[in-house]
Amino acid sequence: xTSTTLGDLFPEMRNAAPGNGRKRKxxxxxxxxxxAERLKALYPEIESWNPVFATQxxxxxxxxxxxxxxxxxxxxxxxxxxxxxxxxEKMAEMGLWL
Numbered sequence: 001x002t003s004t005t006l007g008d009l010f011p012e013m014r015n016a017a018p019g020n021g022r023k024r025k026x027x028x029x030x031x032x033x034x035x036a037e038r039l040k041a042l043y044p045e046i047e048s049w050n051p052v053f054a055t056q057x058x059x060x061x062x063x064x065x066x067x068x069x070x071x072x073x074x075x076x077x078x079x080x081x082x083x084x085x086x087x088x089e090k091m092a093e094m095g096l097w098l
Contacts, residue, residue: 035071042075046083057083 007014033041036051039058046054061082062069072079091097 038072042072043080045080057086 034051035055035058039054040047040049040051058072058079059069061067061079064082065078088097
C-alpha cells in the first residue's frame with residue numbers, strides 16, 4: 001500500500017506561498033530616534049556603548065551643569081570631556097589609574 005500526499009495530488013501547490021491571513025494594526029506610537037540614537041549620531045566615539053548608559057551619562061552631565069534636561073540636538077565638545085573625566089575618576093576610585 002502506498003500513501004498519497006497532497007503534494008502528489010497537486011504538484012503546483014508545492015511552490016504556493018501562504019497568504020497574509022490577517023492584517024496588522026498600524027503602530028500607534030510615534031517612531032523617532034531616541035536619546036541614545038541621537039547621542040550616538042552626534043558622538044560616534046560612544047557608538048558601542050549601551051544605550052541606557054549613554055543616556056544616563058547625558059542626563060547626569062546636564063544635571064551636574066545645571067542645564068535643562070533635553071535631548072541632544074547638536075554636538076557639544078564639553079560632553080566628551082565630561083565622559084573622559086568620569087571614566088578617569090572611576091578608574092582612580094578602583095585603583096586602576098596611575
